[in-house]
Amino acid sequence: AQTVTQSQPEMSVQEAETVTLSCTYDTSENNYYLFWYKQPPSRQMILVIRQEAYKQQNATENRFSVNFQKAAKSFSLKISDSQLGDTAMYFCAFRANAGKSTFGDGTTLTVKP
């Protein structure tokens, strides 16, 4: 069974600064997909970024980027130039092929003005 661990229950960052959220996972699969989802307070969860395990290049989406270390089974999310609207709970998720996803426990990020 796959497991996903987010070791930081809560984090905070000053507006305009950079923050990194950590995620590690455990799997015996070779082909899989990793995701970061964002759940703002009282709002729907949305996808932030995803990474295919067979791709060596780290995914980026504007201010969001990942550091994917396949051998270490690590998938951290970096948020640059943090904005107040980035305040949310962030979930790391793992999925092998077209199967079900496994989510971490989440990291609550607060961006301070």
Place this chain on the structure above:
Amino acid sequence: DVKVTQSSRYLVKRTGEKVFLECVQDMDHENMFWYRQDPGLGLRLIYFSYDVKMKEKGDIPEGYSVSREKKERFSLILESASTNQTSMYLCASRRGGETDTQYFGPGTRLTVL
């Protein structure tokens, strides 16, 4: 835009009542999911469905059942609600491809008294 809707944002029920949570998606997605979200436990999969009338148990199916009579609708049923089922329930849908994103509904906060 994909839209996933859930029948209620807030619901209060009494112990022993039968509870129906409805989820509807409008993008012809094959896969639909029910999760519960509890503080410190992340998202845990209750049931999922990859086609009409098909269902698979997730990680915590006990005390729940589901129904998928139409492709766009996935219902979660609590046969006899108990206080330990007080939680946030999230529905999600996804197309059948390997890299496809899950789209989440707004959630139903269920309180069982």
